[in-house]
Amino acid sequence: TQLLEQSPQFLSIQEGENLTVYCNSSSVFSSLQWYRQEPGEGPVLLVTVVTGGEVKKLKRLTFQFGDARKDSSLHITAAQPGDTGLYLCAGWYSNYKLTFGKGTLLTVNP
């Protein structure tokens, strides 16, 4: 069974603070994705990382894939209330099964 563990499970911060969310697994994934989900909506893809050690930036969000392709992190700089949501990491195991972590529920207070 391929499991993805995310930490922290909950995070409440003030606007302007920085934060990091972690995603760890004992399995090697061919690629890993990060999604953001808002209440009443489906997950929206933020980024896909494929190569070990890869770093991708999306405005204030920085995503990193571990060298061994077993872990990943999401760093948000100067968080804003609009960043509030459930952040999910998901790894591809075979060509058809996307395995999700339990998510990190982020609240950014104005």
Next chain:
Amino acid sequence: DAGVTQSPTHLIKTRGQHVTLRCSPISGHKSVSWYQQVLGQGPQFIFQYYEKEERGRGNFPDRFSARQFPNYSSELNVNALLLGDSALYLCASSLGPEPQHFGDGTRLSIL
């Protein structure tokens, strides 16, 4: 362009009943996947269909079944509903296995 559409948006059923959930993929997408998201958890893979054939199945009982039609739309059927089946059911479509575009889901409540 229309995204992935799911119907109905909300549904209330009682234990033992049967339910059918529907999904229309993004135009041109031939792959449809179904996920169950229980409150406080991440989505859990149920099925993937490609070109009307089942390509993969998650760890769900035989009460769960699905099919894909010639127009690539899909139905998820759940028989003999249990209280634990209460969840958000998500459909995702894609050209290939990744990435995946999700619909906003069907919220199923079992009383």
